[in-house]
Amino acid sequence: MIDFKILIKENIPWKQIESCYDSNIFKTHLWSSLIFETHGYYPFVVEISDSDSIIGYFIGMRIKKMGITIVASPFEGCTTSYQGLSTLNQISRSERVSIYKELIKWLFEKRYCLLFQVSDWNIDYEDIKDSEFYSIPINSYWLDLRPDIDTLFKSFKQKSCQYSIHKAEKQGVRIVKPQSPEEFANNYYAQLIDVFKKQNLKPTYSKKYTLALVRKFYDTDKVIMLEAFHPIEEKCIATILFLTYNDMAFYWGAASYREYQKFCPNELLMFEAIKKIKERGCDILEMEGIRSYKEKYNPIRYAKPKIVTAKYSILITMKKIAQKTYYRFRAAKASLKL
Secondary structure, three states: OEEEEEEOHHHOOHHHHHOOOOOOHHHOHHHHHHHHHHHOOOEEEEEEEEOOEEEEEEEEEEEEEOOEEEEEEOOOOOOOOOOEEEEOOOOOHHHHHHHHHHHHHHHHHOOOOOEEEEEOOOOOHHHHOOOOOEEEEEEEEEEEOOOOHHHHHHHOOHHHHHHHHHHHHHHOOEEEOOOOHHHHHHHHHHHHHHHHHOOOOOOOOOHHHHHHHHHHHOOOOOEEEEEEEOOOOOOEEEEEEEEEEOOEEEEEEEEEOHHHHHHOHHHHHHHHHHHHHHHOOOOEEEOOOOOHHHHHHOOEEEEEEEEEEEOOHHHHHHHHHHHHHHHHHHHHHHHOOO
């Protein structure tokens, strides 16, 4: 019989959680502390055991929105990707789904939440086809980093990527590490504003949050931050940031000034970052969403389910409406002329 126990903040065994084979950067103490400091969400960690033997842990957050208590792993708006279970030993996908079913039942019975949602890298649509879960598709790309760097380069599209990398190198674009968290955050966010301005939108997260994240990770081995500098002027024209942990890296953000696109800084930044990610021992680069410009790196397109379930079905309907309203509002705003 599977048993569950909520752990208070002081008793969360982060070292054990982080040592799990399926842990990633978003299930670490460092990331949880960032979310608490910037959003005020305490880590919600459930210990999972079977016959008094610990199987693993569920990592997420417990919050209240519009009077509704939600257990989310993760919750929207936290720039957090896949969370969910971290298990001490490898388990099958069917076992993982079974644990979620028991966990959700327990959370509802104990009144810990009315709405539950989870995005777990180790669950595919095939795994939940026979369940009653409602799911929202997570469409994205991932890049297989196991081939050597020369093989990876040759897999990039020749005209839109290989040529651009060579062009940037030939023109003298310099790729450097930022000298300080403040430098990177200022450059990145100014460029991000320029990117969104083209779409008549504003960034979905603040400069304050960006700086908090960069400061949190700057002196660790869990981040790769790079800047591209103008060939002649002492000016940063593009930036990129990846988070790494275990065998997986996540594309967190990249930005550049439109007026300097002729120097092709983005492709060279990406290529140099991939080299460093491979040096960290990562085999997978999750590319965070579908964008046409990412296709030039020859990634693998995929869709995974965000599992959403509620004690009362009306809450699912409310979530669907809220989500549609948000995206319609942003689309309408983008269509307006400046």
